[in-house]
Amino acid sequence: MATTLTGGNPHVIQLPTTPSSSPSEPHAIAQQWLTNLQIQLAHADSIDLGNLFHQESWWRDMLALDWDMRTLHTLTEIQDFLRKRQGASALSNFRLQDKGKFTPKWDQVVKGLSWVSSMFFFETAAGTGTGMLRLTQAADGRWKAYAIYTSLQALKGVEEPLGKRRPEGTTESMPGGLACGTWIERRERQKEFSDAEPTVLVVGAGQAGLNMGARLQNLGLSCLIVDKHERVGDNWRKRYRTLVTHDPAEFTHMAYLPFPQNWPQFTPKDKLGDWFEAYANIMELNVWTRTSVASAEYSDATGQWNVAVTRGNGSQRTLRPRHVVWCTGHSGEPRIPTFPGQSSFQGTVYHGSQHRDAAELNARGKKVVVVGTGNSGHDIAQNYYENGAEVTMLQRSGTYVITADKGVFMMHEGLHEDDGPPTEECDIVSESLPFPVQFALAVHGTKRFAEAEKETLDGLRRAGFQLDFGQDGAGIARAYYTAGGGYYIDVGCSKLIADDKIKVKHSPRGIDGFGLRELKLADGSLLPADIVVLATGYDNMRTTVRKVLGDKVADRCSDVWDLDNEGELRAMWRPSGHPGFWYFGGNLALCRIYSKFLALQIKAVETGLSKGTRHQERATKI
Structure with a gap:
């Protein structure tokens, strides 16, 4: 064998x-x-x-x-x-x-x-x-x-306060008793860190930051989460109007607090934003909204950060955590290309990250070109079509397509599904195979999904949409973990393409430039356009670190995502290359699963079980 x-x-x-x-x-x-x-x-x-x-x-x-x-x-x-x-x-x-x-x-x-x-x-x-x-x-x-x-x-010796170990909750049972205040009085001091410094500063209050904060606090580590938005959940609320999650509810629970049984299978963005806000309150997370990081410096001598943050009222505070967890989204900064003639273009051009709703641009009857055929590109194209625009998707290379109503549920058969095993056990099983083995098994799964979705895929082919099942035919698993994209989870746009309601233009060599009212493609053809949406993806997460924290920190960090020589994800959820600095991100399920492991790593450093710096430095050599 x-x-x-x-x-x-x-x-x-x-x-x-x-x-x-x-x-x-x-x-x-x-x-x-x-x-x-x-x-x-x-x-x-x-x-x-x-x-x-x-x-x-x-x-x-x-x-x-x-x-x-x-x-x-x-x-x-x-x-x-x-x-x-x-x-x-x-x-x-x-x-x-x-x-x-x-x-x-x-x-x-x-x-x-x-x-x-x-x-x-x-x-x-x-x-x-x-x-x-x-x-x-x-x-x-x-x-x-x-x-x-x-x-x-x-x-050992660090039991989470769960079940029979839950706190009693009475004022008398709290440290110091009534002399130290009631629950709400203590919470106000805790949230402001009036009496102490946080051990961990988490930057970003999306699914990564919230799961991370909950895990850290349950291990007895003081944690402050800062976020630039006005409210917790705004990182989802402020995305484009029609966005819903593409993963089903049983797969996307948050740590310690599953969705209720009547939760929709796919969650609308605003509903998810409200859940995040409720989660932060229920889990008693310390969150400062309308707060941004102004600067950060790390001392190797003390093993401590000096992080200056600016709060919404204009005040500044310098925090001195021992760890910074970067939860700003694993995709990093938007990748926004520019082209010759773009400044003279008489229409509208913007990156997909800036899209809100086609209705805001009075799209009816306008010619819209969406550059890129990943999840966002499809959702944006569908949004424009539903607002009366003439939509063309510009495709440079093939895209993997799986449907939300068939293939996605087939992916979770036997694990994260209604009436399935406990989520905690499913999480262990789902991550228990090395990524190369997962990919090899995914080749067989991808073939099964394609057979079940034959009608959809054949319709796309007839419309001129090019499909790509990925290296070795491993489909979405390899695409996500190695590239972070290159696929579409179909929630309706594929039928619009198959029915010729949304056009597809294939341009392997891309765009040469802009005319006054058209795109000039590399093959010499012209594509008329009033609106161009660049759904061109995102840079490495390290680019955000460099932009916010500067070269000194970014140069010590590793690039994030894709697999290292062993077959583990580079720098994500594990040593980053910089002592006391951790990247954390991924979809809702991965943030639930890997927040446990990152919290344990930080706790191990704080209890002396792990020499964090030594292991951080090892990561850069892999």
């Missing part, structure tokens, strides 16, 4: 082929394997995993073995890493999941690949964790690990 690399790309792999017979006792197989692993780990210096792992096995670890996110591939790498780390980490006390959906079972994953899988629990020197094992049968009949996942879920 082998997992091979193809095409010279370390993140394009071929899945193994395994025997197809179903074992009679998957629980016994999983238990025996886990017992044998514990026996090996008990002797850290002489670990020998040859009978437990294939030569092409994988181990993905989140903080259990290293205060970072690591993907190890091949028996040699896994064995060497465990020999180095097990002595300090002390993985032990393994226990299989004994109830629910993720108890040991045999899965026919895709054609030609089956495995025994199970969730399991463990302890480390630092805390407790949850993992997943996936065992495949070798030619000699032995069951060995194809993919193992370990994730630290809690630190």
